[in-house]
Amino acid sequence: MTLQNKYLELLKNILLNEIYLENEVRFLYIFAMLSINQKVDGSLVREIGKRLPDLVERTKQARQEGRPWWNLNVSDPSSSPPSTKMLSLRNLCEFSHTMAGRKRLDNITYCLDIIRNNNVPGDLIETGVWRGGSSILMRGYLSIYEMNDRKVWVADSFEGLPVPSLPQDAGYDFSASKMPILAVSLEEVQENFSRYNLLDDQVHFLKGWFSDTLSKAPIEQLALLRLDGDLYESTMDSLNALYHKVTTGGFIIVDDYGDFEPCRRAVTEFRETHGIIDPIEKIDWAGAYWRKSQ
Numbered sequence: 001m002t003l004q005n006k007y008l009e010l011l012k013n014i015l016l017n018e019i020y021l022e023n024e025v026r027f028l029y030i031f032a033m034l035s036i037n038q039k040v041d042g043s044l045v046r047e048i049g050k051r052l053p054d055l056v057e058r059t060k061q062a063r064q065e066g067r068p069w070w071n072l073n074v075s076d077p078s079s080s081p082p083s084t085k086m087l088s089l090r091n092l093c094e095f096s097h098t099m100a101g102r103k104r105l106d107n108i109t110y111c112l113d114i115i116r117n118n119n120v121p122g123d124l125i126e127t128g129v130w131r132g133g134s135s136i137l138m139r140g141y142l143s144i145y146e147m148n149d150r151k152v153w154v155a156d157s158f159e160g161l162p163v164p165s166l167p168q169d170a171g172y173d174f175s176a177s178k179m180p181i182l183a184v185s186l187e188e189v190q191e192n193f194s195r196y197n198l199l200d201d202q203v204h205f206l207k208g209w210f211s212d213t214l215s216k217a218p219i220e221q222l223a224l225l226r227l228d229g230d231l232y233e234s235t236m237d238s239l240n241a242l243y244h245k246v247t248t249g250g251f252i253i254v255d256d257y258g259d260f261e262p263c264r265r266a267v268t269e270f271r272e273t274h275g276i277i278d279p280i281e282k283i284d285w286a287g288a289y290w291r292k293s294q
């Protein structure tokens, strides 16, 4: 493994919190016990890997694939009759800097390797960054390969998703009042970049709704366009504003293609309208990408 690959693998490990994954399982266990008024077993917390190996393994797998891992079935022995309840502990236990999962992070560096080896010109952008992890990986890649002439554009409202306003997004309200965990401030994302020593003048933040910021942004050309705004509206706004700036040989990555029907629909409609026939490749159960041939 080259030094560059070692750095990028370590960066992914940390962005995904894989390196301290057992701590997330510890939190899951502690909150589960508290929710059913049971005593927390300190030795189990200490030896979580040995005592709850299945839960640790399940969490590892989910982190690889960027799948939900925070739901737990817990049986409450004190209830009469004894009952089982489903706990959703996402708001308490999600600590990673990206929710994309290992396979989708590997896809980012795969695309960047091709861009670098083939000198595909242009900057990199992510539309929808949450805590910034995937964009931090992009900046880390530029840094380790000393690619000093490209920018990373980091576009987000930094206050969560919009309340759906289009019929195509009906039923998909992930706005801050429903999903506070998705609303991460600009300051927090900048702080995350600086914790990795990657906050500098190659990183440009575009704060606001995509419909307001993206078409006005002083972006000349893009080698990588990564869409992660979940909704039809957010995906379509990003494609309309930026697709024509992607250079030949550049990549379009859609994080939610397999996960959210509104996002997939926006991609399908946009491709049909613009006669795009470059094949869509699957990354995992959710992510997909294509390479622009013309």
Ligand SMILES: C[S@@+](CC[C@H](N)C(=O)[O-])C[C@H]1O[C@@H](n2cnc3c(N)ncnc32)[C@H](O)[C@@H]1O
Pocket (backbone or CB within 6 Å): 097, 098, 099, 100, 126, 127, 128, 129, 130, 131, 132, 133, 134, 135, 155, 156, 157, 158, 159, 160, 161, 162, 182, 183, 184, 208, 209, 210, 211, 228, 229, 230, 231, 233, 234, 237, 255
């Ligand atoms: C699923 S999260 C992104 C996850 C992130 N890419 C990662 O690697 O963990 C979706 C993000 O998109 C942002 N977002 C969605 N639609 C938006 C819009 N129309 N304008 C601005 N930000 C938007 C939200 O604020 C949120 O941070």
